Amino acid sequence: MTVFSLRDIRKSFAGNAILKGVSLEAEAGEFIALVGPSGCGKSTLLRIVAGLDHADSGEIRIGDREMSKLTAADRNIAMVFQSYALYPHLTAGQNIAVPLAMRKLTGMQRLPLIGTLLPGQRQICADIQRQVQAMAVSLKIDHLLDRKPGQMSGGQRQRVALARAMVRNPSVFLMDEPLSNLDANLRVHARGEIVDLHRRAGVPTLYVTHDQSEALSMADRVAVMIGGNLLQLAAPQAIYDDPSHIEVARFIGQPRINLLPGKKDVHGIVQFGALRLASPPDAQGEANVTLGVRPEFVRLRTEGQGALAARVERLEFLGSEVIVFAKLAAIGETMLAKVAPGEARGLVAGQPIGLDMDPAHLMLFAQDGQRLPATPVSAVLRETAHG
Amino acid sequence: MTQSLTPGRVFRLTLLSLGALMFLAPYIFMVSTAGKDQSEIFSASLSLIPQHFAYVANFTKALTRVSMQNLLLNGVIVCGLILVLQVVVAVPCAYAMAKLKFGAARFMMALVMLGLLVPIHATALPLYVAFDKLSLLNSYTALVAPFSISVFGIFLFLQFFRAMPDDLIHAARLDGMSEAGIVARVIVPNAWPAVTAFAIFSVVAHWNDLFWPLIVVTNQSYATPPLGLLFFRAAEAGDDYGALMAATLIITLPLVVAFLLAQKRFVEGITMTGLKG
Numbered sequence: 001m002t003v004f005s006l007r008d009i010r011k012s013f014a015g016n017a018i019l020k021g022v023s024l025e026a027e028a029g030e031f032i033a034l035v036g037p038s039g040c041g042k043s044t045l046l047r048i049v050a051g052l053d054h055a056d057s058g059e060i061r062i063g064d065r066e067m068s069k070l071t072a073a074d075r076n077i078a079m080v081f082q083s084y085a086l087y088p089h090l091t092a093g094q095n096i097a098v099p100l101a102m103r104k105l106t107g108m109q110r111l112p113l114i115g116t117l118l119p120g121q122r123q124i125c126a127d128i129q130r131q132v133q134a135m136a137v138s139l140k141i142d143h144l145l146d147r148k149p150g151q152m153s154g155g156q157r158q159r160v161a162l163a164r165a166m167v168r169n170p171s172v173f174l175m176d177e178p179l180s181n182l183d184a185n186l187r188v189h190a191r192g193e194i195v196d197l198h199r200r201a202g203v204p205t206l207y208v209t210h211d212q213s214e215a216l217s218m219a220d221r222v223a224v225m226i227g228g229n230l231l232q233l234a235a236p237q238a239i240y241d242d243p244s245h246i247e248v249a250r251f252i253g254q255p256r257i258n259l260l261p262g263k264k265d266v267h268g269i270v271q272f273g274a275l276r277l278a279s280p281p282d283a284q285g286e287a288n289v290t291l292g293v294r295p296e297f298v299r300l301r302t303e304g305q306g307a308l309a310a311r312v313e314r315l316e317f318l319g320s321e322v323i324v325f326a327k328l329a330a331i332g333e334t335m336l337a338k339v340a341p342g343e344a345r346g347l348v349a350g351q352p353i354g355l356d357m358d359p360a361h362l363m364l365f366a367q368d369g370q371r372l373p374a375t376p377v378s379a380v381l382r383e384t385a386h387g
Numbered sequence: 388m389t390q391s392l393t394p395g396r397v398f399r400l401t402l403l404s405l406g407a408l409m410f411l412a413p414y415i416f417m418v419s420t421a422g423k424d425q426s427e428i429f430s431a432s433l434s435l436i437p438q439h440f441a442y443v444a445n446f447t448k449a450l451t452r453v454s455m456q457n458l459l460l461n462g463v464i465v466c467g468l469i470l471v472l473q474v475v476v477a478v479p480c481a482y483a484m485a486k487l488k489f490g491a492a493r494f495m496m497a498l499v500m501l502g503l504l505v506p507i508h509a510t511a512l513p514l515y516v517a518f519d520k521l522s523l524l525n526s527y528t529a530l531v532a533p534f535s536i537s538v539f540g541i542f543l544f545l546q547f548f549r550a551m552p553d554d555l556i557h558a559a560r561l562d563g564m565s566e567a568g569i570v571a572r573v574i575v576p577n578a579w580p581a582v583t584a585f586a587i588f589s590v591v592a593h594w595n596d597l598f599w600p601l602i603v604v605t606n607q608s609y610a611t612p613p614l615g616l617l618f619f620r621a622a623e624a625g626d627d628y629g630a631l632m633a634a635t636l637i638i639t640l641p642l643v644v645a646f647l648l649a650q651k652r653f654v655e656g657i658t659m660t661g662l663k664g
Contacts, residue, residue: 052557073563085554089576102563164562 003028004172004204009058011044018044019055020228026172029202031195032233033219035209037251041228042208046174049206051075062171073102078170082177084161086149092160093132093145099168100128135167139197155186162194166201173198173205179214191218212252216240224248240294246365249292255323258298258335259365260291269377270364273308273330275357276377279364289372290365297358298337300324300344306354310335312347326355414639421445421632428628441629446637448630449619455637457608458615462638465530465611466593470586472535477585478578481544482570486556499545502538507599515602529603530611534593540585547581548574583652587645594642612638 004026011019018041026032034042047053049060051072060067067075078099086095101110108114109121116122136142141159149157158178165173178194179187195218198205209215215222216236223233224247231245243249249257264270268281272291279289299306310326313334322344324337335355347353359376366372415435420428424441449455484495510533518529551574559569575582597613604610607618619634 047557050557050561052560072557072560077561079558079561081554081558083552083554085552085558087555087559087573087577099562102568 002026003063004206005059005061006045006049007059007061009045009048009055009060011041011048011053011055018228019048021058022225022228022230024223024230024233026204026206029198029204031198031205031207031218031220032223033207033209033215033221034223034225035212035215035251036225038210040225042210042225043176045225046079046176046206046208049172050077050079050174075172076168076170077172077174078165078168079174079176080158080161080165080178082180084149084157084178084181086157086160086164088149091146091148092141092152092156092163093136095149095160096132096135096145096164096167097128099164100131103168104128131167132163135163138200139163154182155190158182158190162197166197166203169201170203173201173203175205175207177209178207179209180211187214194218212254216252222252224251226251241361243292243363244371246290246292246369246371249363249365253294255295255336255338258293258295260293260328260333260335261331262289262291263287264289270374272357275307275359275362277362277364277374278377279372279374288367290367292363292365293357293361295323295336295338297361298335299356299358300337300339300347301354301356303352303354306356308335308355308357310353310355312349312351312353314349315344315347317341326353328355417632417635420628421636423629425627425629442633445629445633448627449634449637452630453615453619453634454607455615455634458610458612458638459641461610461615462594462612462641464527466590468527468531469534469593470589472531473537473540473589474582474585476536477540477544478575478582479567479570481541481548482566482574484541485545485548486551486553487566499538499541502536503542507533511599511602518603524603525606525609527609530600530609533599537585537589540589543585543588544578544581547578551577580652583649587649587652590645591642 002025006022006024009019009022010017022041022045024032034045036042044053048055051067051070051074055068058068062075062077086092087098090098104124104127105115105121109118109124132145133142136145139159139162141156141163144152144156144160149160152160158181161178175194179190182190191214194207207215207219216239219236221233222236222239224231224239224243224245226245226247232239232243232248234242234244239248239252243252246259250259260272262270262272264279264282264287266281266285268279270277270279270289270291277291303309309329311329313325313327315325316323320341321338322341324339324344324347326335326337327333328335329352337355362374362376364372364374419435419437422437422440422442422445424437424439424444427438427441483489484492484499514533515524518524523529523532555573555577556569559573564572594611595613596611597617600609600611600614601617604614607615610618616631616634616638620631
């Protein structure tokens with residue numbers, strides 16, 4: 001069931017198109033990570049959803065309500081900011097209580113002194129206190145409620161910010177790089193906590209990050225945004241194994257994917273060294289294409305073997321694996337191969353080697369970046385290896 | 388903190404002490420004169436410490452001959468009203484200019500700059516005529532109204548608010564606050580250093596102001612402290628400088644005490660708003 005959807009959101013600043021028609025749908029309780037390089041418009045999109053900014057056109061729906069005309073407060077959307085944005089003059093407990101107080105108390109009841117004299121105010125305040133306490137206990141920050149943000153560590157502030165966002169049961173939860181101000185150890189730990197929290201709350205969540213490992217490890221689905229376009233929205237595995245666009249392939253994956261320029265002939269055949277791929281022929285005849293293969297699907301061969309001849313440039317030892325940088329003899333591009341340390345033993349810079357690519361994991365992209373269907377022409381790999 | 392007395396340090400300290408002495412000299416002389424009787428003030432010899440302490444006599448004269456309570460009360464009312472109005476006007480205005488996007492923002496900025504450039508003396512005459520036409524001369528309104536919008540205050544708060552993170556305001560909006568609520572609940576509680584600094588500037592300026600009260604007030608019951616001194620000299624004390632100095636001392640004392648108490652805040656406020664040179 002779709003509980004939250006964006007349709008064709010467009011936004012430009014001073015003639016620069018920042019968002020070029022973004023559409024997205026979230027199921028109940030889904031965790032969607034919005035990932036992309038800085039400046040791709042992901043934070044702008046988040047602010048438009050929150051109601052802090054207005055889209056030039058497009059539709060925002062929560063449940064069956066159209067939201068784009070409502071103010072930020074009326075959308076019942078909670079947001080965790082990168083800087084946490086806790087009120088510095090209030091204690092943690094007061095910070096968490098603010099969204100509740102703004103909703104449950106009337107303007108008169110919120111006034112200092114006069115408010116306390118009004119009927120019912122004490123009842124509601126006690127109610128708010130109970131909710132704050134319960135929230136604090138569930139996030140293990142109940143011992144911090146009397147401290148001000150300035151007296152807390154980054155991790156503690158982040159939890160208070162999460163508590164403030166969650167306490168009022170929002171219909172959508174937005175997070176704008178909430179982990180980027182934490183140190184590396186804490187960040188990995190906090191990832192698990194946020195996922196856990198999201199499970200318990202069951203609120204659809206839009207999580208903006210520029211860190212692909214965060215996006216892939218936390219989200220149910222990952223939305224890759226590049227240059228104001230949402231290029232692909234799919235499960236982390238599908239984003240990685242089956243990118244629909246060359247930019248997605250380029251952005252996701254560490255170390256980066258190998259991309260090699262090639263040509264497709266009138267029959268739709270693409271030839272890379274001794275490797276041949278079949279693809280539907282283009283109407284215009286010949287076309288430039290790009291072949292993509294992830295480093296872990298590149299195999300090392302001895303010199304003279306394999307589909308491509310190359311020369312080792314350098315090695316990066318990463319513990320459980322080794323990244324081999326090899327320059328292709330034919331076109332001068334550097335190709336990366338991720339191999340087990342055993343396979344790379346004895347390799348030295350400057351050494352000529354051969355490279356093979358796993359034919360089942362090759363991707364072909366058209367000139368406009370779109371993914372092309374491609375099938376390896378059978379047994380080419382074996383034959384050429386011997387020929 | 389202990390530092391050895393190097394020649395450079397001695398030189399600097401001497402220079403600063405001399406400077407301080409130069410600035411303090413009139414005040415010291417005033418304190419001294421307030422304790423002298425008439426004959427000693429006009430004697431040929433000059434001494435800082437009075438030969439016969441006449442403090443009691445002079446202060447009695449100062450306190451009894453004019454209504455000193457009335458002067459001080461007027462000072463407090465006028466300065467208080469001006470300060471409250473200035474803050475109430477300048478804070479929302481500066482917030483809007485610093486954090487909201489609207490078409491006239493640049494135009495308003497230009498107006499503020501213009502306001503900073505035009506001195507009160509240029510507008511004094513038209514304002515006087517207007518108050519006269521409205522029959523508002525000799526009233527608190529005439530003393531307070533021209534200063535209710537402080538462009539200096541707007542400018543000072545503007546600089547301070549610009550440094551406040553946008554996310555804080557966004558968070559407040561998502562939490563359900565109106566723009567007025569944001570100003571009252573988020574901006575002002577976090578702007579105390581700026582408000583304090585501005586309060587000191589404003590109170591000092593208007594407590595000591597003689598120019599404007601002299602123009603709009605002729606009735607003694609609305610006289611502010613400096614104007615009261617003028618009346619005191621002309622009407623009551625004649626050539627009695629001892630009593631005059633005692634009265635001056637009484638009038639300057641509240642500000643001196645206030646400054647000594649708020650000294651730390653004052654320096655903080657100035658450094659925070661980037662006014663230091």
